[in-house]
Each structure stands twice: as structure tokens, then as C-alpha cells.
Amino acid sequence: MSNDTSNAKFVQRIKNHPQYQELVSKRSRFAWTLSVIMLIIYYAFILVIAFAPKSLGTKIAAGSVISVGIPLGVFIIVVAFLLTGIYVRRANGEFDELTRKIKEDTK
Amino acid sequence: MRGIIASLFGLLATVWTPLLWAAEAAKPENKLNMTAILMFFAFVAVTLGITYWAASRTKTTKDFYAAGGGITGFQNGLAIAGDYMSAASFLGISAMVFAKGYDGLIYSIGFLVGWPIILFLMAEQLRNLGRYTFADIVSFRLSQVPIRTLSALGTLCTVILYLIAQMVGAGQLIRTLFGLPYESAVIIVGALMILYVAFGGMIATTWVQIIKAVLLLTGATFIALGALHHAGFSLEAFFRAAMEGVKASGLADHKKVVADSKDIFAPGGLVSDPISAISLGMALMFGTAGLPHILMRFFTVANAKEARKSVFYATGFIGYFYILTFIIGFGAVVLVAPNAQYVDMIKGTLAGGNNMAAIHMAHATGGDLFLGFISAVAFATILAVVSGLTLAGASAVSHDIYASAMRGGNVNEQTEMRISKFAALGIGIVAIFLGIQFEKQNVAFMVGLAFAIAASANFPILILSIYWKNLTTRGALIGGSLGLISTVVMVVLSKTVWVDVLGNKAPLFPYKDPAIFSMTLAFVGCWLFSKMDNSQQAAEEKARFDAQSVRCETGIGAAGSSGH
Structure with a gap:
């Protein structure tokens, strides 16, 4: 029988591999946590626009014309980028290392 | 191949030159456009050269379909960003910031x-489970014919609407910009995009997009x-100048802002109510995750690692680009709005239209x-984006409908490619016709509407097929169809189509964006009809989830995990 995912025994062997369990739980927890962080930031922003749009027009300092909405908007863009960086760093390191081990053990 | 490209290029030049002279003669003030035309010709020459190389x-x-899987994460990040930075977002968003301020x-x-x-949630999963289209993933453990057909329909709806726009x-x-008649412009864009896609496939489409x-x-x-620079690189001075710009502006939108004493640095009337x-x-948000020409790009990289890097780079480029459009929009408030050279001070309109x-x-x-x-870059942007869309549409026809649904996967590669090339030609002709x-x-x-369909028809079945074991063919089919149909119906009955296009007095559906309702319908439909599905087939589909998730998590067995 070939070692691919059409082979039920092979699939079971990978599923029973302790590091497979570790990979799946770690990655899904990490991915969903980051997703929830992004969603909370974005929908908080949307809800402020929906319910209190004026608050985003508050000036950042007395005498300034710049509203808090502007740095906040740029901040959301930067955070979105940083979150992708954080995920890629851990996934391309730790998660790919786990995957490599699983593949080696189940060859 | 060389002959065809050379003759089409010659044809373009011969069609264009007399038109140019005519335009020049009619509008002597347009002489500056020669720079734009020369630069555009240079772009076309380079991209046709790439198409020739890609064809070989x-x-x-x-x-x-997938550029041989040999695109790197960085290149793919640029290409994804390129797909996303359409002329509509470059001109449209800077124009929205210009006219409405913060709303942009x-x-x-x-x-x-x-x-x-x-x-x-999706990038590496797409790479590990799919080959050429997102339907590969949805039909991984579900029934090929109905799922491929539905996905292809969702793809074609999204692609055609996006293409017409x-x-x-x-x-x-x-x-x-160029003084060229409307029809000729649409035909030239259509002809070039057919050439890129039919001869150069994903390799040409990717490199055109990267450039x-x-x-x-x-x-x-x-x-x-x-x-x-105009504001001496001081942000405070820059935004202060923008505030003065609004007061001095000849634009009707700006006069209204001043009359209503509104703040252009705060949300305005764009978003009227919480729903x-x-x-x-x-x-x-979710439309992006269901755009077929974007999803397709994840199959052009070698493995999950490169797929992740693609999104990292793409997000960086796109975020940077949006910050630029924001600055450009407010910059235009300073430099364009009060200037009679660009704004008709009496009519309150911008020369060339709102998007300029x-x-x-x-x-x-x-x-x-x-x-x-x-101007040449804007033209190039349109060409690159329509090419990506055409390739996605052609792949849905040849890979999903022809090769998988009609032939059950038993098809010669050369035949499948030929069908795809003809599909590109067909989609191109339809796009030219509808464009005119x-x-x-x-x-x-x-x-x-394209985004709403992508969010309500493509995205729900894609994400559920990856994560929810109990999704069945029947559930996906009914849920996806509900999403597709309800989106179209709600948009047609909303103000944007029912009143603004069809000329009726009042909209029958009160909201402009249906996504909150149509996405909910799609997800509930998928869930309910999967739960109620007790067929033997449903049981088998659930049983295949384990194999899918092992491949999804580890990439074992993923399609062609090497470049060449």
C-alpha cells in the first residue's frame, strides 16, 4: 500500500502520531486567536463608525487639525501586516519543523 | 505564435496611429499624451515579449494554470498585490478620499x-488541497459534478461582473487620457488580454501583474x-493645507462639506446605519477570500511555506499602497481642488470625471x-487585472466544467489546455461586447456585486469544506445557491440597481450591501441541509474528512510540490 492520504491505514498512522495532534492543536489555536484579534479590531472600528462616527473626528491634540481617526486607520493597516508577519514566522519555523518530523516518522 | 503576436502588434499600431492623428487634430491641447502613448507601447512590447517567452x-x-508551481513567495506576493491594486482601487479610492475625505x-x-x-485560515490549506481552482478544494471529498458546476458558476458570475466594470x-x-474612441479602447484591452492569457497562461499573467x-x-x-513635499514633509501642515484646500475648492462635493460644516477627517455619510x-x-473582508482570480494564485507557489510568505508580502504591499492612496487623495484636495486647471469652478466638476x-x-x-x-501605468493596471480575471474564468470552464464535471477527469492535458484557450477567447469576446x-x-x-457574490457563494462553501466535517454535497449545493441567488436578488432590488440603473422610484430592498443577509443565508443553508442529509453518500463524504485534514495539515500528497 502506498503512503498517501488515499490509504486509510496511513491516514490513521499520521493521526495517531503524537506530534500530529500537537501540530493541529497548536496551529489551529494560534490561527484562530490571530483571526479573532483581527476581527475584533476591525469590527470595533466598524461599530465606532456605525454608532459614534463623531468620536473619530476628535483632534489628536489641541491646536492640531489631525483627527484620531487618521492614525487609528493607519494603525489598523500596520497591525494587519504585523499579524501576518507573526503568523508566518511561527508557521514557517515551529509548525513546519513539526510537519517535517511527522513526515519523517511515518515514511 | 511569433507570427500571430507580431501581426496583432502591427495591427494595433496601424489601428492606433490614424486614430491618434485624428485625436491630435481634434484636440491640439492633447499633445502631451504622446509620452503616455510611447510608454504604453513600451509596456505592451515588453509584455508581448514575455507572453512569447511564456508560451514557449x-x-x-x-x-x-499554475505557472508550473515555480513562483516564489515574494513574486507571488507582488502578483497578488497587483491583482488587488486594480485601476478601480487606485483611481477609485484616491478619488473617494479626494471627494469624501475619511470615508475613503x-x-x-x-x-x-x-x-x-x-x-x-486559508492560504496553506488552499495550497495543500488544491491544484488549479478553488473548486478542487470544495470537491475534494464532495461530489464532483454538482460542486464543480456550482463553483464554476460562482467563478464566472464574479469574473464577468468584475470584467465589465x-x-x-x-x-x-x-x-x-489618450483621446482614443471608447470602442477602440475596449477592443484593444480585450485583444491584449486574450493574447496574454491564451498564449502565455499563468506564467505571462503573473509576470505582467508583477511588472x-x-x-x-x-x-x-x-x-x-x-x-x-508640498507641505515640507510635515503631516500637520499637510492636513492643515487639506482643510484650507476644501474651503478654496471648486468641487461641488467640497462646497457641500463646507456648507454643512462637516469634518473631512471624520467618517461622513458613506455608511449611514449600523447594518x-x-x-x-x-x-x-470575506469577498476577498472568495475571489477566484486571487485564490488561483495560491496554486502557483511550490508549497505551504511559500503560500504563507505570499500573503505576508501581499499584505505589506497592499497596506502600503492604501496609505499612499490616502495621501494622494488628500494631496489632491490641496493641489487639484482649488486649481481651475483641473476643476470647473462653476459646474463644480472635476475635469475628466470623478475618478481622475x-x-x-x-x-x-x-x-x-x-x-x-x-496614464500608461493606469492602462497597464487595467490590462493586468483583466488578464487575471480572464484566466480564472477560463480555468473554471476548462478545468471545472469540461475536464472534471463533463469528462470525469479523464482528459488529455493538451485538449484541456486547448479548451481553456478557447474559453479565454470566448470570455474576452463577451467582455468586449458587454463592455461596449x-x-x-x-x-x-x-x-x-462581484464581492458580495464571492463572499456569499464562493467563500462559505470553501471555508466549510475545509473546516467542517459534516458538510455534504447537498448542503453545499443548497447553501451556495442560496447565497448566490439571494445576493443577486437583493442587489437588483436595492437602490443601486432598482433606482439608479432601472429608474424606479423607491428601492424594494433597503440596504446597499446584502452580505450580512446573503452570507447568513448561505451558511445556515449549508448547515441545515447538511445536517438533514442522511444519505449513504453523505456518510461517505464525512468519512473522507480524515484523509482531507491530514493532507490539509501536513501537505502530504499535495499536488506537485516542486517547481521546475
């Missing part, structure tokens, strides 16, 4: 925040620097030569 390397379906930023943010979610925009933009992304990012950076705000946010803010900014910051460059038909129509709603 396109031997298999994997080359044709709300759109940019909505367009951007979908990317991290795509990375966390791009074609109409292209025709209008090129008429304004254009670099040109656009460079051009936009210079405009933004020009705007900031619209959330609905718009959902369409922007960024183009005028190029002129205001860099003179005629730079205007020529940016819709010249006088308001097509602004079409991009919104």
Missing part, C-alpha cells in the same frame, strides 16, 4: 483586513512624496512627463 514554457496544464480610508481598511484572515472603466479612462505592481507602487510613491456598516465590512483625482495629482506633482507615465454595451450604464455596483 507553457507545455502542461500545470504550466498553464474605511474602504481601504475593509479591503485590507481580509488578508490576515486569508493567511490564518473594468472594461467600462478602461474605455472611459483611455478615452480621457505592473512595481510600476504602480513606484508611481504612487512619487505622487505621494510630491504631495508631502450597512457591518454588511459592507463583511462583503469587503490621482491622474491630475500626477500632473500637479510631476508635470506632463509624469502624467504620461501614470454598458458604456453609458452606471457600473459602479458591479464590483460591489
Whole structure:
């Protein structure tokens, strides 16, 4: 029988591999946590626009014309980028290392 | 192949030259457009050269659909960013910031925040489970024929709507910038996109997109620097100048802002109520995750690692680009709005139409030569984006409908590629025809509708097929169809189509964006009809989930995990 995912025994062997369990739980927890962080930031922003749009027009300092909405908007863009960086760093390191081990053990 | 490209190129030149002379004779003030035309010809020459090179390397379906899987994460990041930075977002968002101020930023943010979610939940899963189209993933354990058909339908709806909007925009933009008649402009864009896709496949489409992304990012950076330079690189001075600009502006939108004493640095009237705000946010965020021409790009990289890197780079480029459009929009308030050269002070309109803010900014910051460059970049942007869309549509026809649904996968690669090339030709002709038909129509709603369909038909079945074991063919079919149909019905009955296009008095559906309702319908439909599905087939589909998730998590057995 070939070692691919059409082979039920092979699939079971990978599923029973302790590091497979570790990979799946770690990655899904990490991915969903980051997703929830992004969603909370974005929908908080949307809800402020929906319910209190004026608050985003508050000036950042007395005498300034710049509203808090502007740095906040740029901040959301930067955070979105940083979150992708954080995920890629851990996934391309730790998660790919786990995957490599699983593949080696189940060859 | 060489002959065809050479003769088409010759044809383009011969069609264009007399038209140019005619335009020149009619409008002597247009002489500056020669720069734009020369630069555009240079772009076309380079991209046709790439198409020729790509054609010689396109031997298999994997080359044709997925560029042989040999694109790096960085290159793919640029290409994805290129797909996303359409002329509509470059001109449209800077124009929205120009006219409405802060509201433009709300759109940019909505367009951007979908990317991290795509990375966390979909990018590597797509790479590990799919080969050429997103339907590969949905039909991984579900029934091929109905799922492929539904996915192809969702793809074609999204692609055609998006294409029409791009074609109409292209025709209008090129008429304004180059003095070329509308129909000729649409035909030239259509002909070039057919050439790129039919002969060069994904390799040509990717490289055209990468070149254009670099040109656009460079051009936009210079405009933004020009705007900031004007304010001595002080943000405070820059925004203060924008505030003064609004007061001195001849634009009707700005006069209204002053009359209502509104703040251009705070959310305005774009988002009128909470339901619209959330609905718009959902369409922007999840629509991105269901756009077939974007999803297809994840199959051009070698493995999950490169797929992740693609999104990281793409998010960086797109975020940077949106910050630039924001600066360009406010820069135009400073330099374009109070200037009678660009604004009709009496009528309160912008020369060339509302979308021209960024183009005028190029002129205001860099003179005629730079205007020529940016005009050529805008044209190149349209070409690159429509090519990506055409390739996605052609793949749905050849890979999903023909090879998988009609032939059950038993098909010769060369035949499948030939079908795809003919499909590209067919889609191109349809796009040219509809582009000309819709010249006088308001097509602004079409991009919104394309996003809403992507969010409500493509995205729900895709994400559920990856994560929810109990999804069955019946559930996906009913849920996906509900999403597709309800989106179209709600948009047609909303103000954008029912009142603005069809001329009725009052809309039958009160909200502009249906996503909050249509996405909910799609998800509930998928869930309910999967739960109620007790067939033998459903049990088998659930049983296949284990194999799918092992491949999804580890990439074992993933299609062609090496480049060449």
C-alpha cells in the first residue's frame, strides 16, 4: 500500500502520531486567536463608525487639525501586516519543523 | 505564435496611429499624451515579449494554470498585490478620499483586513488541497459534478461582473487620457488580454501583474512624496493645507462639506446605519477570500511555506499602497481642488470625471512627463487585472466544467489546455461586447456585486469544506445557491440597481450591501441541509474528512510540490 492520504491505514498512522495532534492543536489555536484579534479590531472600528462616527473626528491634540481617526486607520493597516508577519514566522519555523518530523516518522 | 503576436502588434499600431492623428487634430491641447502613448507601447512590447517567452514554457496544464508551481513567495506576493491594486482601487479610492475625505480610508481598511484572515485560515490549506481552482478544494471529498458546476458558476458570475466594470472603466479612462474612441479602447484591452492569457497562461499573467505592481507602487510613491513635499514633509501642515484646500475648492462635493460644516477627517455619510456598516465590512473582508482570480494564485507557489510568505508580502504591499492612496487623495484636495486647471469652478466638476483625482495629482506633482507615465501605468493596471480575471474564468470552464464535471477527469492535458484557450477567447469576446454595451450604464455596483457574490457563494462553501466535517454535497449545493441567488436578488432590488440603473422610484430592498443577509443565508443553508442529509453518500463524504485534514495539515500528497 502506498503512503498517501488515499490509504486509510496511513491516514490513521499520521493521526495517531503524537506530534500530529500537537501540530493541529497548536496551529489551529494560534490561527484562530490571530483571526479573532483581527476581527475584533476591525469590527470595533466598524461599530465606532456605525454608532459614534463623531468620536473619530476628535483632534489628536489641541491646536492640531489631525483627527484620531487618521492614525487609528493607519494603525489598523500596520497591525494587519504585523499579524501576518507573526503568523508566518511561527508557521514557517515551529509548525513546519513539526510537519517535517511527522513526515519523517511515518515514511 | 511569433507570427500571430507580431501581426496583432502591427495591427494595433496601424489601428492606433490614424486614430491618434485624428485625436491630435481634434484636440491640439492633447499633445502631451504622446509620452503616455510611447510608454504604453513600451509596456505592451515588453509584455508581448514575455507572453512569447511564456508560451514557449507553457507545455502542461500545470504550466498553464499554475505557472508550473515555480513562483516564489515574494513574486507571488507582488502578483497578488497587483491583482488587488486594480485601476478601480487606485483611481477609485484616491478619488473617494479626494471627494469624501475619511470615508475613503474605511474602504481601504475593509479591503485590507481580509488578508490576515486569508493567511490564518486559508492560504496553506488552499495550497495543500488544491491544484488549479478553488473548486478542487470544495470537491475534494464532495461530489464532483454538482460542486464543480456550482463553483464554476460562482467563478464566472464574479469574473464577468468584475470584467465589465473594468472594461467600462478602461474605455472611459483611455478615452480621457489618450483621446482614443471608447470602442477602440475596449477592443484593444480585450485583444491584449486574450493574447496574454491564451498564449502565455499563468506564467505571462503573473509576470505582467508583477511588472505592473512595481510600476504602480513606484508611481504612487512619487505622487505621494510630491504631495508631502508640498507641505515640507510635515503631516500637520499637510492636513492643515487639506482643510484650507476644501474651503478654496471648486468641487461641488467640497462646497457641500463646507456648507454643512462637516469634518473631512471624520467618517461622513458613506455608511449611514449600523447594518450597512457591518454588511459592507463583511462583503469587503470575506469577498476577498472568495475571489477566484486571487485564490488561483495560491496554486502557483511550490508549497505551504511559500503560500504563507505570499500573503505576508501581499499584505505589506497592499497596506502600503492604501496609505499612499490616502495621501494622494488628500494631496489632491490641496493641489487639484482649488486649481481651475483641473476643476470647473462653476459646474463644480472635476475635469475628466470623478475618478481622475490621482491622474491630475500626477500632473500637479510631476508635470506632463509624469502624467504620461501614470496614464500608461493606469492602462497597464487595467490590462493586468483583466488578464487575471480572464484566466480564472477560463480555468473554471476548462478545468471545472469540461475536464472534471463533463469528462470525469479523464482528459488529455493538451485538449484541456486547448479548451481553456478557447474559453479565454470566448470570455474576452463577451467582455468586449458587454463592455461596449454598458458604456453609458452606471457600473459602479458591479464590483460591489462581484464581492458580495464571492463572499456569499464562493467563500462559505470553501471555508466549510475545509473546516467542517459534516458538510455534504447537498448542503453545499443548497447553501451556495442560496447565497448566490439571494445576493443577486437583493442587489437588483436595492437602490443601486432598482433606482439608479432601472429608474424606479423607491428601492424594494433597503440596504446597499446584502452580505450580512446573503452570507447568513448561505451558511445556515449549508448547515441545515447538511445536517438533514442522511444519505449513504453523505456518510461517505464525512468519512473522507480524515484523509482531507491530514493532507490539509501536513501537505502530504499535495499536488506537485516542486517547481521546475
